[in-house]
Amino acid sequence: MIDNKFFEKAELLDRNDPLKNFAKEFESDPNVIYFDGNSLGKPNLSTIETLKGVIDTEWKQGLIRSWEDTWLDLLAKSAHAIATLLRVDKEEIWVCDNTSTNLYKLAFGALKLQKGRNLVISDFNNFPTDSYILEGLVSHSFPNHTLNKIDASNFEMIVSSFNEEVALVCLSHVQYKSGQVYDMLKINQLADKLGILVLWDLSHSAGALDLDLKALGCKMAVGCTYKFMNAGPGSSAFLYVDKDLIASLENPIAGWFSHERPFDFSGEFLAANSIRKFSTGTSNILSLAGVVPGVNLLLLADIKSIRTKNVALTEFFIEIFDACLSKLGFILESPRDSSLRGSHVSISHHDAAKIMKELNEPSDGKIVFLPDFRPPNFIRIGVASLNNSFQDIYQLCKRLTEIVGQ
Numbered sequence: 001m002i003d004n005k006f007f008e009k010a011e012l013l014d015r016n017d018p019l020k021n022f023a024k025e026f027e028s029d030p031n032v033i034y035f036d037g038n039s040l041g042k043p044n045l046s047t048i049e050t051l052k053g054v055i056d057t058e059w060k061q062g063l064i065r066s067w068e069d070t071w072l073d074l075l076a077k078s079a080h081a082i083a084t085l086l087r088v089d090k091e092e093i094w095v096c097d098n099t100s101t102n103l104y105k106l107a108f109g110a111l112k113l114q115k116g117r118n119l120v121i122s123d124f125n126n127f128p129t130d131s132y133i134l135e136g137l138v139s140h141s142f143p144n145h146t147l148n149k150i151d152a153s154n155f156e157m158i159v160s161s162f163n164e165e166v167a168l169v170c171l172s173h174v175q176y177k178s179g180q181v182y183d184m185l186k187i188n189q190l191a192d193k194l195g196i197l198v199l200w201d202l203s204h205s206a207g208a209l210d211l212d213l214k215a216l217g218c219k220m221a222v223g224c225t226y227k228f229m230n231a232g233p234g235s236s237a238f239l240y241v242d243k244d245l246i247a248s249l250e251n252p253i254a255g256w257f258s259h260e261r262p263f264d265f266s267g268e269f270l271a272a273n274s275i276r277k278f279s280t281g282t283s284n285i286l287s288l289a290g291v292v293p294g295v296n297l298l299l300l301a302d303i304k305s306i307r308t309k310n311v312a313l314t315e316f317f318i319e320i321f322d323a324c325l326s327k328l329g330f331i332l333e334s335p336r337d338s339s340l341r342g343s344h345v346s347i348s349h350h351d352a353a354k355i356m357k358e359l360n361e362p363s364d365g366k367i368v369f370l371p372d373f374r375p376p377n378f379i380r381i382g383v384a385s386l387n388n389s390f391q392d393i394y395q396l397c398k399r400l401t402e403i404v405g406q
Contacts, residue, residue: 038382
């Protein structure tokens with residue numbers, strides 16, 4: 001059982017939460033408590049209205065005219081919104097394709113640029129698609145290169161693996177299973193001294209952590225907009241390249257939108273002399289339309305406040321975990337130090353798959369809980385500061401004790 005003091009503490013924390021009114025900006029089912037914003041953000045009302053407008057007005061009524069009237073401008077507007085969030089110049093962000101494709105483009109460009117260096121380093125705990133892409137590049141496009149996977153959660157392992165033969169390092173800023181935050185600044189500083197390029201995947205940190213990519217020494221990054229940016233399922237991804245590096249990187253998937261003058265329909269390709277060179281084909285407008293309203297909501301709330309709250313939410317979970325869940329066979333798999341933890345907490349249990357089934361299926365009028373499961377036995381509790389409450393955390397922990405205590 002959970003001590004009633006945690007219920008009272010949750011109520012107090014919710015009353016004093018400066019972001020509590022943002023929950024009204026999201027579609028909500030009172031019978032579902034959602035903890036999977038680190039996989040797919042909840043639909044916010046502004047994005048829903050924007051998407052309706054694209055379909056009912058811009059597409060239905062404007063037809064092809066909407067390309068010139070609205071849609072072409074949407075590319076730059078989306079990039080500028082994300083640039084503001086990440087504190088970079090608006091000429092350094094572009095929104096296009098998906099995270100995997102963008103990672104491929106920048107990794108290829110980096111390896112092509114780094115002549116005489118034949119080592120690629122990644123994390124064996126990296127998100128699988130990132131590893132697949134790097135393996136494919138080394139296998140097909142750069143067969144003289146070697147991919148080394150290390151335990152990048154250990155900074156000493158990073159230090160020992162960096163040398164002047166390394167061309168590229170590809171890491172996730174927040175490790176997708178454990179939620180560990182890697183020290184971007186220290187890694188970038190070390191790499192820069194040795195002439196190594198580092199490509200960061202921000203999919204689990206952009207929109208949840210307070211990021212200043214310039215101050216962190218970041219030269220290249222990719223990320224998605226459908227998690228903490230709440231832009232919608234499969235919404236367009238983004239890429240970032242430092243302005244001093246843009247001209248040097250080649251885009252291996254040249255398309256008409258990466259042409260300097262795409263609407264000349266020239267038979268000869270001339271790469272755009274800007275971040276737009278990393279475009280490929282026609283933009284997916286329905287997947288792009290939710291980016292601006294999703295990011296604007298984060299900017300309105302202020303990313304510093306968002307980070308403060310997701311730290312408090314995960315701290316509250318760990319507090320109840322130590323008092324109750326740790327005695328029921330659960331293991332904390334995320335860092336206890338909040339500076340090393342992203343916006344999700346991972347726990348494990350030998351019966352995790354069964355527990356997840358119980359959480360997902362209502363019984364006797366109980367609330368449905370939607371965290372997510374990662375094999376073999378991880379349960380990830382992803383908190384979104386704009387729509388999760390401290391009462392949500394309390395209710396989840398209470399339900400977990402009921403399930404395991406049966």
